[in-house]
């Protein structure tokens with residue numbers, strides 16, 4: 001039980017990497033508050049996770065809603081030791097067809113909301129707590145179409161370093177997990193047909209040294225490491241879980 005007596009907040013805990021992490025955290029003894037926008041999937045996740053999970057509908061881009069969700073989680077479980085700021089949206093449009101609204105939506109969800117989640121959680125966090133932010137390989141790979149998304153995730157990395165220096169005096173660790181392409185619902189809609197999706201999967205897999213997409217569980221295991229005392233001296237780090245994508249020339 002690597003997270004016995006720990007309590008955690010996971011934004012976007014009703015799907016993909018967030019849900020896989022919630023499952024692992026609960027298995028390791030934590031009590032977990034999960035947030036998201038979709039009430040049905042949140043309720044389904046909470047039912048599956050059992051009594052040590054608490055689901056609160058909260059749009060991460062709404063600072064007051066996030067603030068209230070964190071407060072409710074603390075009221076329910078008594079304290080807060082771990083924050084996984086994970087909620088995020090994709091964004092893949094070429095420069096010419098990216099609207100201001102689409103650009104701002106990616107930035108607001110993937111970086112602004114991450115900042116305000118940490119700001120809202122910080123007063124409740126115990127000394128020695130762990131904050132993990134979800135980044136992405138896209139912040140360093142420069143894939144076409146991902147300008148806003150790449151900027152948001154590079155911003156997450158930069159912001160984590162500042163947060164780590166501000167929170168180090170309280171022994172609070174702030175680190176980034178940066179997944180490569182991983183099989184989660186974020187890819188729903190990335191291709192118009194199942195055949196086109198299979199072709200996309202094949203193309204992406206070929207570009208990854210290990211030759212395949214990652215799985216949400218594999219990222220969750222790294223989040224668990226960063227959340228646990230096993231990472232007690234890991235501060236301001238970014239761990240890529242990407243099958244070697246960022247290591248290849």
Ligand code: NDP
Nearest residue numbers: 012015016017036037038059060087088136181182184186
């Ligand atoms: P999913 O689409 O499965 O999960 C995204 C989660 O974010 C959902 O739970 C969703 O909840 C939540 N979310 C999105 N917008 C908001 C919002 N405004 N307020 C609250 N919750 C929100 O995708 P992943 O699990 O793959 O994505 C999780 C993170 O991992 C993201 O930050 C993503 O950028 C990052 N990532 C993913 C990669 C991949 O290939 N899968 C690669 C690199 C990074 P709801 O549906 O209720 O809104």
